[in-house]
Amino acid sequence: MQVDASGTPFPGNALKGEAVLRDSSNSDVSKYNAVAILASGAVSDDNKIQLNNTPDTSDGEANSCYANLYLNHFAAGTSDPVIEAINPDSCTGGDCPIDTELTMVPCSEDLENLIFPSVTVQFLITNEFENTLSFSTTVQCWFNESLLTLGSATGNSPFSAAMLGSTAAFTSIRPVAEDGGVIAVAEEIHKNDTAVTANAAWDLQAEGDFVSGRFLPKTRYDAALEENGVPVVDTIVIPEGF
Numbered sequence: 001m002q003v004d005a006s007g008t009p010f011p012g013n014a015l016k017g018e019a020v021l022r023d024s025s026n027s028d029v030s031k032y033n034a035v036a037i038l039a040s041g042a043v044s045d046d047n048k049i050q051l052n053n054t055p056d057t058s059d060g061e062a063n064s065c066y067a068n069l070y071l072n073h074f075a076a077g078t079s080d081p082v083i084e085a086i087n088p089d090s091c092t093g094g095d096c097p098i099d100t101e102l103t104m105v106p107c108s109e110d111l112e113n114l115i116f117p118s119v120t121v122q123f124l125i126t127n128e129f130e131n132t133l134s135f136s137t138t139v140q141c142w143f144n145e146s147l148l149t150l151g152s153a154t155g156n157s158p159f160s161a162a163m164l165g166s167t168a169a170f171t172s173i174r175p176v177a178e179d180g181g182v183i184a185v186a187e188e189i190h191k192n193d194t195a196v197t198a199n200a201a202w203d204l205q206a207e208g209d210f211v212s213g214r215f216l217p218k219t220r221y222d223a224a225l226e227e228n229g230v231p232v233v234d235t236i237v238i239p240e241g242f
Helices: 081-088
Strands: 020-021 029-033 051-053 065-074 100-105 117-128 132-140 143-145 168-175 183-192 197-203 205-211 221-227 230-233
Touching: 020 197, 029 183, 029 205, 065 183, 100 117, 100 132, 132 143, 168 183
Parallel strands: 029 197
Antiparallel strands: 020 029, 065 168, 065 205, 100 143, 100 183, 117 132, 117 168, 183 197, 221 230
16 A cells, blocks of 8 residues: 555555565466555545445545456366477377466455455356356455366366366356455466476456455554554454464
């Protein structure tokens, strides 16, 4: 969040963030733009950044979460066409699969007060021939799962190449409005026949009507708390297991 010299948040909208993911050996790196929430008005002095601005109102502190998220992806488990073209003898029979991991967090999550609401998320998956499959799941606190296993409790995942019948798909992700929204990022994982991986991460496209919720964390810079004259952030304690 952007603050003035006293540590008070204000809607400057001049910040850009990036996240860098590295594996334990630093042999592979992926990076994506931070998910940004547009500030729309002055912040009230209640130690919260409210995500309560909608198209129908103009007096909120920041934009609410979007109603629709969009993910373009390969069918989970489909063979990588680039690696297969370079080394066709070693990448037959699905030996060089592509998978995508999806990470989602509820916008109404409250880390300061350890409140972790559930959000029902609905997926509409469209393959290259405009055939569609639907699926839903629940997001609470922190969701991270491979598309290859997502929804596969009763058989093949609806995101898999076997179920989709094509090598690529377009998925619309819509949280149930009464539950609040989610923010999401994806990471695509490519493997060769010796299981060497290369990853690429990105934040999902978003649009549509807004739904209510607070962006995490709701704690803001508090000018009343200082160390050596510099405003500090209130302490947030995350419980074990989250």
